[in-house]
Amino acid sequence: MGKVIDLIAKNCLVEIVEASIDNLLSRFKVIPYFFYTENDLHTYLYHEIYSRLPIEEWQCTTIDDRLSILLHKEYPTKARYIAKNLQENETKGARGHFDLCIWNPERTKERLFRLQQSTDFRQEQQTFIALEFDMIEANDSLDQAIHHFKWDLLKLRSGKNEVEHGYSLVFVRDWAYSEDFLKEIKNEIAGENRIVALYAERRLGSSVAKSLSKRTFPNYEPMFK
Numbered sequence: 001m002g003k004v005i006d007l008i009a010k011n012c013l014v015e016i017v018e019a020s021i022d023n024l025l026s027r028f029k030v031i032p033y034f035f036y037t038e039n040d041l042h043t044y045l046y047h048e049i050y051s052r053l054p055i056e057e058w059q060c061t062t063i064d065d066r067l068s069i070l071l072h073k074e075y076p077t078k079a080r081y082i083a084k085n086l087q088e089n090e091t092k093g094a095r096g097h098f099d100l101c102i103w104n105p106e107r108t109k110e111r112l113f114r115l116q117q118s119t120d121f122r123q124e125q126q127t128f129i130a131l132e133f134d135m136i137e138a139n140d141s142l143d144q145a146i147h148h149f150k151w152d153l154l155k156l157r158s159g160k161n162e163v164e165h166g167y168s169l170v171f172v173r174d175w176a177y178s179e180d181f182l183k184e185i186k187n188e189i190a191g192e193n194r195i196v197a198l199y200a201e202r203r204l205g206s207s208v209a210k211s212l213s214k215r216t217f218p219n220y221e222p223m224f225k
Helices: 012-030 038-050 143-159 178-189
Strands: 059-061 068-069 071-082 094-103 127-137 167-173 196-203 208-210
Touching: 012 038, 012 071, 012 094, 012 127, 012 167, 012 196, 012 208, 038 068, 038 094, 038 127, 059 094, 059 127, 127 143, 143 178, 167 178, 167 208, 178 196
Parallel strands: 127 167, 167 196
Antiparallel strands: 059 068, 071 094, 094 127, 196 208
16 A cells, blocks of 8 residues: 555645645636636646645545545535525534545544444544635626635534635636625635635736735735735
């Protein structure tokens, strides 16, 4: 199997993710229409992250003896939600999903690959790093964009989901409501000191990339003073 995954330091994984995010933002600023859909953003960042380590260092074994890797798309949350109302609800809600995640390498041997017939989601892998994406453009409504942004934050903030490093990445292309959007979300995110929220916008031929949250990101100035 090669190198033992426990030798990979968690801070190394954070550094890999943040360098990959920086690469994605730089690409968007230069060629914003390089990406056709939001899923293109997911795929690009997945490849950026994955390619920075050999396969042996991504591999892990779960307690139910499944050989897997640490990096996954659409990994489910531990908490249940009624997404329409932006509320956690253990009895009526459904699990959400993170666009991208990295499991905690220190816990993979203690937890299951996937539950079969149980609702104790804490037995599944810890989502050590979680990333949420939002592509806003064209005819997207202001209300839809704000709801999507708050939905992503709800999943990243929930203690039940065990996220240690959460990232909300917002990409905007030639959208009429960008100023209104920023005004509406300012109180929601400006004081956030745990989750990194980054905003990249292409408007009228110019590009900007800044931090929305109080928790800063290297080389990205805060949007809100």
